Amino acid sequence: MVLEKLPAVSSFRMSSFWISVCFFPFWTVLQVSAGEPCDARSFGGTSVVCVCNATYCDTVDPLVIPKKGYFLLYETNKAGKRLENKTGKILTKSKQKGLQLLFDVKKTYQRIKGFGGAVTDAAAINIQSLSARAQENLLRSYFSEEGIEYNIIRVPMASCDFSTRLYTYDDHPGDLDLKHFSLTEEDSKMKIPIMQAAKALSKRPLSLFASPWTAPPWMKTSDSMIGKGTLKGNPGGQYYKSWAKYFIRFLDEYAKHNLTFWALTTQNEPTTGMVTNYSFQCMGFTAEMQRDFIALDLGPALQNSTHKDVQLMILDDQRILLPSWAKVVLDNVHVARYVHGIAVHWYVDMLIPADKTLGATHHLFPEYYLFSTEACTGSMPWEHTVKLGSWERGAMYSHDIIQDMNYFVTGWTDWNIALDLQGGPNWVKNFADSPVIVNSSQDAFYKQPMFYHVAHFSKFIPEDSLRVGLDPSAVTKLETVAFLRPDGIAVVNVLNWSLDDIDFVIWDPEHGFLEAHSPADSIQSYLWKRQ
Numbered sequence: 001m002v003l004e005k006l007p008a009v010s011s012f013r014m015s016s017f018w019i020s021v022c023f024f025p026f027w028t029v030l031q032v033s034a035g036e037p038c039d040a041r042s043f044g045g046t047s048v049v050c051v052c053n054a055t056y057c058d059t060v061d062p063l064v065i066p067k068k069g070y071f072l073l074y075e076t077n078k079a080g081k082r083l084e085n086k087t088g089k090i091l092t093k094s095k096q097k098g099l100q101l102l103f104d105v106k107k108t109y110q111r112i113k114g115f116g117g118a119v120t121d122a123a124a125i126n127i128q129s130l131s132a133r134a135q136e137n138l139l140r141s142y143f144s145e146e147g148i149e150y151n152i153i154r155v156p157m158a159s160c161d162f163s164t165r166l167y168t169y170d171d172h173p174g175d176l177d178l179k180h181f182s183l184t185e186e187d188s189k190m191k192i193p194i195m196q197a198a199k200a201l202s203k204r205p206l207s208l209f210a211s212p213w214t215a216p217p218w219m220k221t222s223d224s225m226i227g228k229g230t231l232k233g234n235p236g237g238q239y240y241k242s243w244a245k246y247f248i249r250f251l252d253e254y255a256k257h258n259l260t261f262w263a264l265t266t267q268n269e270p271t272t273g274m275v276t277n278y279s280f281q282c283m284g285f286t287a288e289m290q291r292d293f294i295a296l297d298l299g300p301a302l303q304n305s306t307h308k309d310v311q312l313m314i315l316d317d318q319r320i321l322l323p324s325w326a327k328v329v330l331d332n333v334h335v336a337r338y339v340h341g342i343a344v345h346w347y348v349d350m351l352i353p354a355d356k357t358l359g360a361t362h363h364l365f366p367e368y369y370l371f372s373t374e375a376c377t378g379s380m381p382w383e384h385t386v387k388l389g390s391w392e393r394g395a396m397y398s399h400d401i402i403q404d405m406n407y408f409v410t411g412w413t414d415w416n417i418a419l420d421l422q423g424g425p426n427w428v429k430n431f432a433d434s435p436v437i438v439n440s441s442q443d444a445f446y447k448q449p450m451f452y453h454v455a456h457f458s459k460f461i462p463e464d465s466l467r468v469g470l471d472p473s474a475v476t477k478l479e480t481v482a483f484l485r486p487d488g489i490a491v492v493n494v495l496n497w498s499l500d501d502i503d504f505v506i507w508d509p510e511h512g513f514l515e516a517h518s519p520a521d522s523i524q525s526y527l528w529k530r531q
Contacts, residue, residue, distance in 0.1 A: 035059040035146065038082040038447075045389025047078045049437075049446035052141065054133035058082065058447070059146040060459065063527075065489055071514050071528035074460070076452040078391040078521035083452060083459075090528060094513035099504040100473040103482055103490060105530075107469030110408050112483065113371065114207060115401075115458035116152025117142070117414035117435070119198075122162035122425050124190035126418040129440035138436060138445055139194070142417060143202040148455035151204045151463055153195060154373060154413050155261075157212040157250050159186070159225075160268070161280040161430045162416055166225050169250065173218035176242040181249045192257050199259075204462065207262035210250065211316055211373065213281035214273075215243050220283065228276045230284040235292035244297035251307045261307070265316035265343045265373060266290055266298065280428045287321075287328035290314060291335050299338030311340035316373055319344040320352050323361040330365050342368055344409070346375040346400050358407035369410045375400060376415035377450065378423055378433030386423045386433050391521060393433060394449030398479070398495045398523050401457050405467060405481045414454060418445065456525045460491050478502055478518060488531030494524045 036059040038050035050058050065072055066087050074085045117123075127135055141147040158168045163186065172180040183192075199206050214225045219239045222229025232239040251261060266285070267273075273284025285293065294312065302308055314329050315321060322344070330336045342361060358370055377393040378385055387393060401412050416434045423431030435451035438444075461483050470482035470492060479495040492506055496518040506514040506526060514526060 035061040035083070038080070040080055040082075041446075043388035045387055045391070047389045047391035047394075047449050048080050049389050049448055050082060050451075051444055051446060052134070052137050053442070053444040054131045054137070057137035057141060059140075060148070060455075061085075062145055063460070065527055065529050068511070068529050071526055073516075074456065074525040074527075075519075076449075076456065076523050077519055078449075079519075081522075083455060088514070090508075090512040090514055092512050094505050094507075094515055096503060096505050096513075096515050098474075099476050099478070099502065101480060101492070101504060101506045102469070102471040102473070103492065103506055103508040104469030104471060105484055109467040110369070110410050112405075112461055112463060112465045112467065113369070113411035114151040114463045115412050115454060115461070116150040116154070117417040118154035118156070118374070119191050119194055120156055120160060120162040120416050121164065121186045121190065123416045123418045123434075124186070124194050125164070125425060126420050126438040126440070127194055128190060129420075129438060130445065131443050134443050134445065135197075138418065138438075139197055139201055141436070141447065141451075143198040143206075145203050148451070148459045149202070149204055149462075150198075150458050151202070151206055152411060152413055153198065153206055153208050155191065155195070155208055155210045156268075157210050157247075158184070158214075159281060160213045161428050162424070162426050164425050164427055166281065166427070168214065168216040168225070169246065170216050176238055178242065178245055178249055181246070181253075183253050187253075188257075192254070192259065195259055196257070207463075208259060209263040209265065209313070209373070210261055211265040211268040212247075212283070213268050214283045215246065219243060225281045227278050227282075228284060229273055229282075230289065235289060236296040240293055240297045241301075244293075244301035247298060248301055248305045248307060251305070251310065261310050263311040263313055263341070264302075265313045266294060267316060268374075269317045269345065270315075271317055271321070280430060287325045291329040291332055294329070294338050295332065295335040299335065303338065312338055313341040313343040313371060313373070314339055316343040317345055318348045319346075319354075319357040320348055322357040323364055326361050326365055326368070330368065339368060341371050341410075343371050343373040345373065347379065349400065349403075354403050354407040358404065358409060362408040370404075370408050372400075372404050372409050372412040374413060374415050376432045376434065378431065384423065384429070384431040386419070386421060386431075386437055388437065388446060389449065390433070391449050394451075394453040395495065395497045395521070395523070397450050398453040398456065398493075399497060401454070402479045402481045402493065402495055412454075412457065414450075453523055456493055456523050460493075460525050460527060462486065465491070476502070476504070478504065484530070488529065490526075490528050490530050492526040494518055494526070496520060496522050496524075
């Protein structure tokens with residue numbers, strides 16, 4: 001593969017880090033800034049990656065919103081811009097004809113929880129394969145104010161396919177009381193130190209949630225961590241009771257490391273455990289089984305523990321299962337009181353419209369939030385590969401986030417936050433792509449277009465932001481979503497996943513007109529003060 005290095009930027013040196021701790025003609029351009037710029041390189045993809053190492057990494061300037069009457073624009077595009085920003089004037093009148101987007105704060109929808117990714121064993125292995133300073137730059141890129149400010153971390157409970165071995169926290173047959181329950185080195189030496197470091201770097205509170213892939217094999221009908229199998233017996237029985245206790249013990253052990261959890265999901269992709277010969281860790285639940293397990297076992301176990309404030313999300317599987325799955329579980333008054341949200345994955349979203357799944361579920365159960373818990377590209381059987389610099393994979397992320405947000409989803413979680421050049425490690429070779437790809441042989445990592453697409457959401461839409469109305473005056477190729485942040489700042493995100501440049505106007509009736517230009521293959525964030 002031929003590596004073409006684009007014009008390099010000057011270097012600077014980061015402080016040391018202790019990883020083992022726990023521009024357009026119709027507007028006035030006033031300022032152009034982009035933090036430390038991207039060290040862009042092409043690996044033959046449709047766009048570029050930004051190269052980071054121990055001594056250099058691109059950054060984002062602290063967010064400073066201009067005074068009233070002006071707006072701030074951040075843009076990322078296929079041609080190579082990465083979160084470049086400009087300031088423009090909000091006009092009292094607009095002569096621009098054509099598409100107008102009405103920013104309408106009278107229409108209010110869901111509050112946002114946040115954006116983030118998963119710290120898997122594979123992610124930890126890749127991060128720790130770098131020098132301490134390169135590790136710091138990677139974690140700063142994700143979690144610090146000079147980065148994209150993730151505030152959500154997903155944690156697998158024990159092993160998953162993105163592990164190098166099969167393990168649970170109690171591999172002692174018959175230990176229903178879990179006397180031998182213990183975390184592994186993958187937790188104590190890998191995931192926990194990384195999460196503690198992320199927590200130390202973040203100005204925003206981090207919300208952690210955990211998901212199990214499988215119970216210990218001795219608890220299962222299959223006596224195996226992989227393939228078709230469920231818990232032995234029935235909900236309310238000894239194996240279900242022990243499995244509920246397993247969740248509590250996990251929370252107990254992580255709390256000893258000053259890591260507490262916002263939420264749990266009841267089971268990662270429960271339908272996979274109902275499929276014969278499924279190739280990696282899984283455990284089966286039908287909606288009825290999940291309902292009864294929560295009502296009889298997991299709900300009471302959480303409620304009677306010191307972790308009673310930990311929230312519980314059902315499903316954690318493809319949204320095509322909605323709203324039927326939610327109806328089965330949440331129509332039962334005995335289980336509904338234990339449940340807070342409905343978790344969805346993105347892998348077969350193309351099979352059914354969002355209004356038929358997410359929209360229908362929200363209207364049936366508006367008191368339960370919808371939350372996206374897993375997404376990645378390069379995961380389909382015909383494409384298990386990393387594509388360095390793929391613009392299209394980044395746009396897939398933005399498209400999905402915008403669609404989810406417009407149908408009441410409150411947060412969006414990427415899968416592995418870092419993978420190697422192969423898309424692993426993964427013990428069953430179920431390789432995938434990631435926003436950050438680590439090249440440990442060069443003590444470097446590559447920030448993919450995906451990274452910057454997510455940034456337009458995670459960086460500018462903090463927790464408790466409120467989605468508001470954004471009504472187009474005509475049919476458009478632009479994909480858009482709008483928010484009002486807790487600090488009174490308006491945010492409009494615009495994805496142009498087309499071959500055409502598109503001029504448009506954002507109209508805020510209380511403040512004026514933002515004349516705008518969306519280049520082909522770009523994503524933009526417009527921000528302005530409303531208070």
